[in-house]
Structures are given as structure tokens and as C-alpha cells.
Amino acid sequence: MLPFILKRLGLALLVAFTVSFISFSLLFLSGDPAAALAGETASGEDIEAIRTLYGFDRPMMVQYGEWLFSAVRGDFGESYYFKLPVASLITDRLQVTMLLGLCGITFALLTAVPLGVAAAIRPNSMIDRLALFLSVAGQALPSFWFGLILIVLFSIKFQILPPSGAESWRHFVMPTIVLGYYAMPAIMRLTRAGMLDVLNSDYIRTARAKGAGEGRVLFKHALRNAIIPVVSLAAVQMGFMLGGSIVVESVFALHGAGYLAWESIARNDLPTVQALILIFSMFYITFTFLADVLNAWLDPRMRSA
Amino acid sequence: MSDITDPLTQEFQAPSPREMLKQRAKGHLGLLTGLGIVGLLALVAIFAPLLAPHDPYAQSLMTRMEPPVFLGGDWDHPLGTDHLGRDYLSRLIYGARVSLMIGAIAALISGVIGTTMGVAAGYFGGKVDAFVTFLINVRLAMPVVLVALAVVAILGGSLTVVICVLGLLLWDRFAVVMRASTLQISRRDYIAAARAVGASTPRILLTEIMPNIFNNLIVVITLEMAHAILLEATLSFLGLGVQPPTPSWGLMVSEGKNMMLFEPWLVLIPGAVLFVLVLAINLMGDGLRDVTAPENRS
Numbered sequence: 001m002l003p004f005i006l007k008r009l010g011l012a013l014l015v016a017f018t019v020s021f022i023s024f025s026l027l028f029l030s031g032d033p034a035a036a037l038a039g040e041t042a043s044g045e046d047i048e049a050i051r052t053l054y055g056f057d058r059p060m061m062v063q064y065g066e067w068l069f070s071a072v073r074g075d076f077g078e079s080y081y082f083k084l085p086v087a088s089l090i091t092d093r094l095q096v097t098m099l100l101g102l103c104g105i106t107f108a109l110l111t112a113v114p115l116g117v118a119a120a121i122r123p124n125s126m127i128d129r130l131a132l133f134l135s136v137a138g139q140a141l142p143s144f145w146f147g148l149i150l151i152v153l154f155s156i157k158f159q160i161l162p163p164s165g166a167e168s169w170r171h172f173v174m175p176t177i178v179l180g181y182y183a184m185p186a187i188m189r190l191t192r193a194g195m196l197d198v199l200n201s202d203y204i205r206t207a208r209a210k211g212a213g214e215g216r217v218l219f220k221h222a223l224r225n226a227i228i229p230v231v232s233l234a235a236v237q238m239g240f241m242l243g244g245s246i247v248v249e250s251v252f253a254l255h256g257a258g259y260l261a262w263e264s265i266a267r268n269d270l271p272t273v274q275a276l277i278l279i280f281s282m283f284y285i286t287f288t289f290l291a292d293v294l295n296a297w298l299d300p301r302m303r304s305a
Numbered sequence: 306m307s308d309i310t311d312p313l314t315q316e317f318q319a320p321s322p323r324e325m326l327k328q329r330a331k332g333h334l335g336l337l338t339g340l341g342i343v344g345l346l347a348l349v350a351i352f353a354p355l356l357a358p359h360d361p362y363a364q365s366l367m368t369r370m371e372p373p374v375f376l377g378g379d380w381d382h383p384l385g386t387d388h389l390g391r392d393y394l395s396r397l398i399y400g401a402r403v404s405l406m407i408g409a410i411a412a413l414i415s416g417v418i419g420t421t422m423g424v425a426a427g428y429f430g431g432k433v434d435a436f437v438t439f440l441i442n443v444r445l446a447m448p449v450v451l452v453a454l455a456v457v458a459i460l461g462g463s464l465t466v467v468i469c470v471l472g473l474l475l476w477d478r479f480a481v482v483m484r485a486s487t488l489q490i491s492r493r494d495y496i497a498a499a500r501a502v503g504a505s506t507p508r509i510l511l512t513e514i515m516p517n518i519f520n521n522l523i524v525v526i527t528l529e530m531a532h533a534i535l536l537e538a539t540l541s542f543l544g545l546g547v548q549p550p551t552p553s554w555g556l557m558v559s560e561g562k563n564m565m566l567f568e569p570w571l572v573l574i575p576g577a578v579l580f581v582l583v584l585a586i587n588l589m590g591d592g593l594r595d596v597t598a599p600e601n602r603s
Contacts, residue, residue: 011439014439015439015442015443015446016446019446019447022443023447023452026455026456026459029456029459136587136588136591137584139587140580140583140587142535142539142555142583143539144542144543144555144558145558145572145576145579145580148572149573151565152565156565156566243450243451246450246451246454246543247450250543261451261454262454262543265458265545266458268458273451273455276451277447277451277452277455280448280451281446281448284446284448285446288446
């Protein structure tokens with residue numbers, strides 16, 4: 001187990017390192033970050049002043065090394081727009097996003113797992129078809145549009161939920177649904193496939209033969225085994241969802257890290273953008289690493305992979 | 306009536322794989338629905354200049370925000386007009402061009418990148434495989450929407466930039482699926498046989514591997530095309546994709562958003578069309594998978 005964990009950890013660190021380089025390089029995509037920062041009306045002297053002020057005149061690798069060295073210690077520089085340390089800016093906003101992500105994944109699990117189980121118990125029944133329809137439709141539903149429809153329905157027409165903000169739990173209902181439905185189809189399909197697989201296995205037949213009640217067979221014997229891959233999928237989806245929160249947060253004007261990302265991209269606030277890309281990537285890397293370890297712990301066959 | 310022969314003397318012929326494929330396709334409702342809708346929208350996109358009742362860019366301040374026919378509008382603007390008085394139906398029709406073009410080209414670009422990586426990883430294994438798997442991991446760790454938005458913001462939102470960014474970001478599924486398929490195929494006996502008779506590596510890849518993973522490739526292309534279309538709409542909705550006045554469905558939703566309180570149809574119509582297109586492409590992709598590889602049906 002330990003060699004597996006160390007190997008995975010090494011790989012995760014290598015991925016993180018590469019991602020950090022890519023997100024730093026984004027700054028240089030525009031050709032000249034100093035000119036981009038100074039704006040279109042700036043004179044040559046202004047651009048030169050900014051170049052030396054921010055150290056853009058040094059070799060790129062030197063700048064990268066310095067940036068990475070500070071980033072590891074939690075210092076992401078100062079935001080061009082907010083004139084605040086990027087790190088404190090992000091930690092303030094991250095709470096909202098984390099809360100949203102947790103609510104979203106909980107919502108997805110609470111709806112997708114029962115639906116997947118029900119679909120697997122009766123393949124080709126109405127509920128199976130409904131589940132299939134929901135998962136196919138769910139994958140095609142543009143989340144920004146889904147969010148706006150919910151606003152039209154629940155905020156404008158029925159006026160029971162606030163359209164934007166993050167003051168109370170009621171502000172989180174619609175964003176949770178929009179973010180959570182995104183992870184639903186995959187979780188549901190995996191639950192259904194896993195349950196179908198397990199329900200056809202010998203030990204389920206044995207359990208039935210021994211006279212175990214249907215509820216006991218389904219939940220104690222079958223679901224317990226079928227849920228293992230779902231747990232790790234949920235962890236991976238959580239990583240994806242945090243990255244996807246940018247859309248949901250901008251639709252509902254929820255001032256989390258996703259909204260901050262959108263704001264800082266629109267304002268050319270590159271240190272904030274770099275830091276956010278890196279942080280969202282780190283979340284994904286951490287969650288997939290945890291999922292891998294969890295999988296290997298529960299299923300020793302995975303340890304060779 | 307000479308084609309009626311005695312069934313007893315007629316030689317029995319098993320249906321060819323191609324005929325079986327056709328039979329399965331004919332019985333697959335999802336595939337047919339998807340194909341039908343995508344085909345229809347593709348025709349609409351191609352013949353947009355003939356079908357659109359008005360110029361999609363022509364503004365008319367006298368006829369702003371006219372409601373669609375079903376909300377009491379007139380037939381001159383069947384789906385009403387937007388905040389600049391542009392005919393909504395015409396913009397929707399031209400929007401199909403933007404969506405389908407971006408989706409198709411982005412899927413092709415990422416298809417070339419991902420397939421090359423996946424096939425190389427699956428066929429050569431070892432270090433190549435490890436490197437490709439590493440690249441896939443790096444790509445998956447990058448938040449797509451965030452990176453795409455940032456790059457488009459830096460380079461400026463033109464159609465070309467959006468297509469390239471999406472093409473360069475969406476190759477992961479191609480690489481994953483093509484790697485797995487190639488891995489499976491390259492263990493078959495006929496690959497060993499081809500090698501034994503001295504076929505070169507490029508020849509094996511092109512004439513033995515590629516034809517056998519082609520079905521899977523088509524399926525991934527359709528699914529990734531749907532993905533690219535959704536992402537383009539998302540970027541445009543967030544204001545950092547296709548730029549106004551181009552008629553993109555995502556942009557139309559974004560422009561309609563400010564008037565959502567009074568005129569929700571401005572948001573509902575383009576989003577619904579987008580939803581239907583993506584749904585149809587997905588149905589098509591899922592259907593193709595069922596039909597070409599019935600053993601993999603989930």
C-alpha cells in the first residue's frame with residue numbers, strides 16, 4: 001500500500017508542478033505582459049516603468065522560479081485590480097465556493113444514487129427509462145441556461161427564492177441544484193452499472209438463498225459493494241465541480257472564487273487568474289489522489305495500477 | 306417474377322456485418338432522432354441565407370423587443386426581435402452556423418491531437434504510454450472553463466481563437482478512449498501476424514489499428530462536438546467567447562439576460578435550441594456506440 005501511495009503522490013506532485021508552469025506561462029501568451037497591463041493608451045515610458053516595476057524585464061524562467069517559490073509559501077503576489085494580496089483575496093472567496101461544492105456533490109449523490117439503484121433493480125422499467133432520460137438530458141443542459149430558467153421560475157414567477165447573493169441558505173438552493181446536476185449523470189450511470197453487476201453475482205444469490213430479506217440483500221450486500229467506485233468518482237467530480245463553479249457563481253452573482261476568477265479575467269488581473277487556475281487544479285489533483293488511495297485501500301487489486 | 310426462387314434451393318447467406326449494422330441502426334430510436342435533428346439543423350445552418358427572413362445584423366430601433374408570434378407578435382418577426390430590433394429567428398438560424406462550425410472544427414482539431422497521443426500510447430506502451438498518461442493527467446487537472454476564458458481574454462475573442470482554444474483543450478477523451486482501444490486491438494493475433502510478415506509500424510497503425518478503432522473514434526468525435534458546442538456557448542455567455550454582433554446562441558442568452566424579468570423568452574428560446582442541438586448530438590453519439598459496438602451497451 002505504501003509504495004502505491006508514494007508513487008501516486010510523486011505523480012500528483014509532478015502533475016501539480018507542470019500545471020503551475022502552464023498557468024504561469026499564460027501570462028506570456030499576450031506577448032508582452034507589461035504592455036497588456038499598461039493598457040492601450042500607455043506611452044512607451046509607462047510600459048518600461050511597469051516592466052521594471054513588476055520585473056518583466058528578467059528571463060521568464062527566473063520569474064517563474066520566483067513566482068513558484070512564493071506560491072509554495074502561500075504568497076501569490078498582489079492583485080493588479082484589487083491592490084490586495086491575492087492569497088487573502090482568494091481565501092476569503094474560497095469558503096463560498098467550497099460550501100457550494102459540498103452542497104452540490106451532496107445533492108448529486110442524494111439524487112443520483114437512489115435513482116441508479118432503483119433503475120438497476122428494475123432494468124427497462126419506467127424508472128430506468130426516466131433515469132436514462134435524466135442522464136442524457138442532464139449532459140446536454142447548458143448550466144448557465146438551466147440556472148437562468150430556475151431564476152425565471154423560482155425568483156420571478158413564484159418569488160420563493162432569491163435570484164442572487166449568498167446571505168442565507170436560501171441563496172444556495174438554486175446554485176446547488178445547477179452545480180449538482182452536472183455531476184449527476186455520471187454518478188447515476190456508475191451506480192446503476194455497479195448495482196446491475198453486483199446483483200448478478202454469486203454472493204447475492206447466496207444471500208438470497210440463505211433467506212436474507214430483499215432490503216438487506218440490496219442495501220447491505222449489493223449497494224455496499226457497488227458504491228465503492230461511486231465514492232471515488234464523487235471525489236473526482238468534486239474537483240471538476242469546483243472548476244465549474246465559475247459559471248454557476250456568475251449566473252447567481254455568488255461571490256465565491258469562481259466569481260472572482262471571472263471578475264479578474266475580465267479585468268486582466270493576471271496574478272489572481274494564475275493563482276486561481278493553480279488552486280483549482282490543486283483541488284482536482286488532491287481529490288483524484290484521495291480517490292486513488294481510497295480505491296486502492298478498498299480494493300487491493302487497484303494497487304498494481 | 307423471375308426473382309422468386311425455390312427457398313430450398315437458394316443458398317443461405319448470413320447477413321454481412323454492414324447489413325447487420327444497418328438493421329440495428331434502423332431499430333435504434335435514439336440514433337434516428339439524433340441524426341434527424343442534427344441533419345435538420347445542419348441543413349438550416351448551410352442554407353441560412355435562404356431560410357432567414359431578415360438580415361441577422363440589421364438593427365431597427367423602431368421594432369425593438371417585439372414578442373414572438375405565440376406571445377402576440379406578428380409574422381414579420383416569428384420569434385420577435387431583440388433589444389436592438391434584430392430579427393430573433395434570423396439570428397437563431399445564423400447561430401446554428403456558429404455552433405456547428407465551432408463544434409465540428411474544434412472536435413476535429415482535438416480529435417487529431419488526442420488520437421495521435423492515444424494510439425501512440427496504446428501501441429508503443431512503456432515510456433510513451435507513461436508520458437501520454439501524464440499529459441492526460443495534467444490536462445484533466447486544468448479547469449477547462451477557467452483556462453479557456455483566460456486564454457480568450459488574453460488573445461481576444463474571435464471565432465478562430467475560440468475554435469483553437471477549444472481544440473487544444475478537449476483532446477483528453479480522445480486520448481483516453483483511443484489509448485484503451487488501441488491497447489485492446491494491438492494484442493490481437495492479426496497484429497502479431499502483420500508484424501510477422503514484416504509490415505512496417507506506420508503500415509500496421511494505418512491499415513490494421515486505425516480501421517479497427519474507427520467506430521470508437523466516430524463516437525468520441527460526436528460526443529466531443531457536443532461538448533465543444535456547450536463550452537463555446539458558455540464562454541460566449543460569460544462574455545469571453547464569440548464577440549458581438551456575431552449571432553452565437555450563448556451570446557444571445559447573455560444579451561437577453563438583462564431583460565429576463567420582463568421578456569423571459571429572450572433567454573428561453575436560444576437556450577432551448579442549444580439544448581436540443583446538444584441533446585441530439587449526444588443521442589447520435591450514444592446511438593452510434595450502441596449500433597457499432599452492441600457488446601459495449603451499458
